[in-house]
Amino acid sequence: xxxVFPEFVTERAxxxxxALPQNGALDAETRTLIYLDVALxxxxxxxxxxxxxxxxxxxxxxxxILETLKIxxxxxxxxxxxxxxxxFEYLKK
Numbered sequence: 001x002x003x004v005f006p007e008f009v010t011e012r013a014x015x016x017x018x019a020l021p022q023n024g025a026l027d028a029e030t031r032t033l034i035y036l037d038v039a040l041x042x043x044x045x046x047x048x049x050x051x052x053x054x055x056x057x058x059x060x061x062x063x064x065i066l067e068t069l070k071i072x073x074x075x076x077x078x079x080x081x082x083x084x085x086x087x088f089e090y091l092k093k
Contacts, residue, residue, distance in 0.1 A: 029060055033068045040072035 020031055032054050039047035055065055 029058055029064075032058060032060065033064060036065070037068050037072045037075075040069060041075055 036051035039051055
């Protein structure tokens with residue numbers, strides 16, 4: 001809450017400028033897709049909605065958004081398989 005923790009708003013803006021610089025190495029579309037990918041992977045519904053709104057404003061193609069979704073899905077699958085080492089060890093016995 002801004003009234004209870006006003007420095008949070010300032011820190012959020014500073015962090016945004018740091019992570020998403022206006023003249024950064026990545027173009028705005030790529031930054032939006034990366035942000036969307038991370039939001040999907042972490043399950044942040046507010047960020048997913050915000051990045052989808054931004055993607056619409058930037059007129060990012062449905063094909064690029066779908067590919068981003070596929071990348072997030074693949075990363076999640078890889079994480080699950082990577083975390084299953086103990087399960088695989090048990091199944092080998």
